[in-house]
Amino acid sequence: MVELIIFFEQIYRILFLLIPVLVSVAMIVWLDRRVWAFVQKRRGPNVVGPFGLFQTLADALKYIFKEIIIPASSNKVIFILAPIVTMTLALIAWAVIPFSETFVLADINVGILYLFAVSSLGVYGIIMGGWASNSKYPFLGAIRSAAQMVSYEVSIGVIIINVLLCVGSLNLSDIVLAQKDLWFVIPLFPMFIIFFISALAETNRPPFDLPEAEAELVAGYQTEYSGMMYAMFWLGEYANILLMCAMGSILFLGGWLSPIDLFPFNVIPAPIWLILKILFLFILFALIKAIVPRYRYDQLMKLGWKIFLPFSLIYVVLTASFLMYFDLLPGN
Amino acid sequence: MIAHAIVFYIFSLIAIVSAIMVTVSKNTVNSVFFLILDFISISCLFIMIGAEFLGMIMLIVYVGAVAVLFLFVVMMLNVAQQKNEWFNSSGRSSHIPVGLLVSIIIFFELIIVIGGWKYKPDLLDSIAIEINTDLTNTQSLGSVIYTDYIHLFQLSGMVLLVAMIGAIVLTFRQRSGVKRQSYFKQISRDRKDGIELVDVENNKGVKIDA
Numbered sequence: 231m232v233e234l235i236i237f238f239e240q241i242y243r244i245l246f247l248l249i250p251v252l253v254s255v256a257m258i259v260w261l262d263r264r265v266w267a268f269v270q271k272r273r274g275p276n277v278v279g280p281f282g283l284f285q286t287l288a289d290a291l292k293y294i295f296k297e298i299i300i301p302a303s304s305n306k307v308i309f310i311l312a313p314i315v316t317m318t319l320a321l322i323a324w325a326v327i328p329f330s331e332t333f334v335l336a337d338i339n340v341g342i343l344y345l346f347a348v349s350s351l352g353v354y355g356i357i358m359g360g361w362a363s364n365s366k367y368p369f370l371g372a373i374r375s376a377a378q379m380v381s382y383e384v385s386i387g388v389i390i391i392n393v394l395l396c397v398g399s400l401n402l403s404d405i406v407l408a409q410k411d412l413w414f415v416i417p418l419f420p421m422f423i424i425f426f427i428s429a430l431a432e433t434n435r436p437p438f439d440l441p442e443a444e445a446e447l448v449a450g451y452q453t454e455y456s457g458m459m460y461a462m463f464w465l466g467e468y469a470n471i472l473l474m475c476a477m478g479s480i481l482f483l484g485g486w487l488s489p490i491d492l493f494p495f496n497v498i499p500a501p502i503w504l505i506l507k508i509l510f511l512f513i514l515f516a517l518i519k520a521i522v523p524r525y526r527y528d529q530l531m532k533l534g535w536k537i538f539l540p541f542s543l544i545y546v547v548l549t550a551s552f553l554m555y556f557d558l559l560p561g562n
Numbered sequence: 563m564i565a566h567a568i569v570f571y572i573f574s575l576i577a578i579v580s581a582i583m584v585t586v587s588k589n590t591v592n593s594v595f596f597l598i599l600d601f602i603s604i605s606c607l608f609i610m611i612g613a614e615f616l617g618m619i620m621l622i623v624y625v626g627a628v629a630v631l632f633l634f635v636v637m638m639l640n641v642a643q644q645k646n647e648w649f650n651s652s653g654r655s656s657h658i659p660v661g662l663l664v665s666i667i668i669f670f671e672l673i674i675v676i677g678g679w680k681y682k683p684d685l686l687d688s689i690a691i692e693i694n695t696d697l698t699n700t701q702s703l704g705s706v707i708y709t710d711y712i713h714l715f716q717l718s719g720m721v722l723l724v725a726m727i728g729a730i731v732l733t734f735r736q737r738s739g740v741k742r743q744s745y746f747k748q749i750s751r752d753r754k755d756g757i758e759l760v761d762v763e764n765n766k767g768v769k770i771d772a
Binding site: 308350354357387 | 630631
């Protein structure tokens with residue numbers, strides 16, 4: 231009986247996390263389009279609901295009622311599985327994100343590794359979709375995307391090592407608490423910049439949206455998808471972007487901590503701070519989409535392997551020697 | 563505890579079935595997907611016995627990187643078609659006897675190695691040794707790898723380095739006639755290199771390609 235209660239309590243907690251995440255994904259799509267329009271001096275979606283807030287819901291409704299077309303020559307099982315994989319992976323990662331000292335679904339020892347693993351699995355949704363479509367453009371898009379995501383994962387991994395050197399733990403709550411006095415964005419500022427750019431590449435956002443470069447590949451791996459399956463890809467993509475923003479704010483911007491531990495700031499509840507930081511990073515993502523032209527593919531690879539990777543490796547050595555020399559290494 | 567056992571058997575069943583499906587399935591891409599499923603369920607098993615670091619590293623390295631490249635190659639090569647040609651061709655295939663020979667040799671090698679395997683005499687007693695639960699998995703692994711086993715660790719790093727260099731040497735090909743972008747050249751360009759002011763005589767023109 232007790233176990234049953236615990237079980238239902240867990241399900242309740244999962245829903246309490248998942249539903250806000252899904253709603254905020256819908257809102258963030260709207261925000262993305264509004265920021266994009268703002269930069270280009272357009273209005274953006276402003277018709278459905280107040281300020282056009284319900285635009286995404288209207289879009290979702292449209293997608294639900296559209297016909298799902300499965301290409302005759304596709305591998306049907308994998309074709310249907312691909313958007314499901316994308317969506318699921320984008321959502322399960324939220325299990326370890328700490329919203330406050332107590333409000334975290336699973337406070338596991340290797341939280342940051344879990345996040346890294348889940349984000350590196352994200353490439354499968356794209357490869358599966360691209361291959362199963364059995365069509366040229368999706369396949370080319372999938373290959374590009376796989377190469378791009380694997381390359382930039384490497385530099386994200388090295389950046390995470392930088393942060394871990396300063397923390398001495400893989401637990402996400404420990405990472406946040408280690409930033410009580412100084413957010414890591416200050417000592418590790420170059421790493422924050424590289425993390426931000428790598429996160430853009432990892433989530434296939436402009437200027438690194440080569441997998442779906444419409445001038446070359448129609449819509450990349452999504453070309454053959456329609457209706458609800460396309461919507462799932464789309465939602466999964468935005469959930470991934472939000473996740474990357476959350477990861478950035480936990481690793482560098484002090485997670486749920488308030489900027490200064492003084493009166494008007496420390497009354498605001500912790501989750502609000504995390505949400506504000508995620509929003510800040512997301513608005514940067516949206517601005518970049520509006521103002522930067524797309525990279526060429528060889529430039530993208532060069533940036534990842536020849537500039538970011540060596541630079542972040544050198545920074546690991548620097549951080550480690552600094553901590554060692556001033557005897558600041560955690561855990562002694 | 564019962565739930566733990568049930569979950570364990572579910573994961574092991576998935577691992578075994580997908581391992582069999584890797585070899586059985588006709589479509590090569592499908593068998594790579596089963597391989598990925600196998601990796602994932604094995605990393606779940608690792609996590610269940612409390613080796614969460616190993617499980618996560620398994621996911622990151624094997625599923626996140628190795629299997630992606632594997633899938634990549636298999637998709638590009640279209641191996642499934644080739645295999646069908648091998649087996650369906652009218653002449654007797656010359657691949658099967660060689661493959662059989664190799665697998666028999668490997669099988670006997672495995673038997674020789676495992677047959678000579680000796681366990682530490684006090685292995686059974688060491689099971690009862692208490693595990694230090696204050697340290698997390700990652701910390702205890704780190705404290706051993708970088709001190710007691712540093713030479714083995716470095717050696718495996720060297721092996722990987724050699725493999726990496728080998729892969730680059732085998733695949734690197736300098737093609738001629740490819741235009742490459744050089745940032746330094748672009749940045750260090752001067753006004754003198756790019757622009758030339760010429761007085762053009764009427765009806766004569768200028769020779770442009772110097």
